[in-house]
Amino acid sequence: MKSVLVLLSFCVWLPADQVFLKNGDRISGAIMKKDGAKLTVKSDMMGEVTMSWDKVERVQSDKPVYVTLPDGQMVNGTLTTTDGKLEVAGEAVALADVKAIRNDAEYNAWQRLQKPSWLDLWTGTGSLGFAGTQGNAETQTFTTAFSAARTTLADKTSVRFNAIRASAFVNNESSQTADAVRGGIGYDRNVNSRLFVSTFNDYEYDRFQNLDLRFVLGGGMGYKWKQTARTKFDILAGGAYNREIFGNGVTRNSAEGYWGNEFSYKLTNVTTVTQTYRMFNNFTNTGQYRINFDAGATTKLTRWFTWNVAVSDRFLSNPVQGRERNDFIYSTGLGFTFAR
Numbered sequence: 001m002k003s004v005l006v007l008l009s010f011c012v013w014l015p016a017d018q019v020f021l022k023n024g025d026r027i028s029g030a031i032m033k034k035d036g037a038k039l040t041v042k043s044d045m046m047g048e049v050t051m052s053w054d055k056v057e058r059v060q061s062d063k064p065v066y067v068t069l070p071d072g073q074m075v076n077g078t079l080t081t082t083d084g085k086l087e088v089a090g091e092a093v094a095l096a097d098v099k100a101i102r103n104d105a106e107y108n109a110w111q112r113l114q115k116p117s118w119l120d121l122w123t124g125t126g127s128l129g130f131a132g133t134q135g136n137a138e139t140q141t142f143t144t145a146f147s148a149a150r151t152t153l154a155d156k157t158s159v160r161f162n163a164i165r166a167s168a169f170v171n172n173e174s175s176q177t178a179d180a181v182r183g184g185i186g187y188d189r190n191v192n193s194r195l196f197v198s199t200f201n202d203y204e205y206d207r208f209q210n211l212d213l214r215f216v217l218g219g220g221m222g223y224k225w226k227q228t229a230r231t232k233f234d235i236l237a238g239g240a241y242n243r244e245i246f247g248n249g250v251t252r253n254s255a256e257g258y259w260g261n262e263f264s265y266k267l268t269n270v271t272t273v274t275q276t277y278r279m280f281n282n283f284t285n286t287g288q289y290r291i292n293f294d295a296g297a298t299t300k301l302t303r304w305f306t307w308n309v310a311v312s313d314r315f316l317s318n319p320v321q322g323r324e325r326n327d328f329i330y331s332t333g334l335g336f337t338f339a340r
Helices: 002-012 104-114
Strands: 017-021 026-035 038-043 047-052 056-060 065-068 074-077 080-082 085-088 091-094 100-102 122-133 137-151 155-170 173-190 195-206 211-227 231-246 251-266 271-282 289-300 305-316 326-339
Touching: 017 038, 026 047, 026 104, 065 085, 065 104, 074 085, 100 104, 122 305, 137 326, 155 326, 173 326, 211 251, 231 271, 289 326
Parallel strands: none
Antiparallel strands: 017 026, 017 056, 026 038, 026 100, 038 047, 056 080, 065 074, 065 100, 080 085, 085 091, 122 137, 122 326, 137 155, 155 173, 173 195, 195 211, 211 231, 231 251, 251 271, 271 289, 289 305, 305 326
């Protein structure tokens, strides 16, 4: 019984940050960050808890944190609250005027974003898939996909690539049943916390659409409709130049207007789904259009080993004679993920 009382006493006095809310609730744990109008605390019982900063009456911390004051000065120290003012490192500031609070981990992550080198902050995934048969028919299918992005406080750079190549050998006759390559680069520059300027350059080859090369250069504006730890949803619109070269000698140049979206959602701690959509309306030949749709899911099997599923659809309202208007690629395979 005595040992139980000692253990309980130890738990009562176990150091922890405290957040007292105006409704009388109290949350114990470790203060992670105050970013914008939200405060995040990591509790042993409830995990990460996010609350509105204007609902907080007072806070105190046992470990030093980094606090950004109203004039932009940053100080480091433990927190106490007296008469509605946050006291840290000899400074006292009204709770409503506190710009930011960060623990060591959040401060290091924030600091890394300030002046990163070009090789820093890249994250991405890649995958390879292969399937085949042997017997009455010999078939081989190879797929690959890769995407990476570098996101800073000011901008975002992205690259993407996917390809499929399939062949069949039946009754001593060989033929390709699919051969397509798609890729591109993009760059977004933030105007403010919501609005950004967007540019991109896409390339495409599709043997069965008789397309030797589609070159697209475009740009416009984007709006960050939703940005949370789990969900990101952007809407975009702008204009583009499209040059198409087909295998039958036809070359087409056109001005286009586009609109679409980019979406990502962290379904679980190990699975993330992504989706992009663009509709390009032809201004040179009105009434004609094309649609790009891509979606995928990545599940981490280990720290860097992944299982990937991807689909890629291209619709062209005015294909060359004898060709279908729609080409659809789907693939699955094992791959890798990385972060720098």
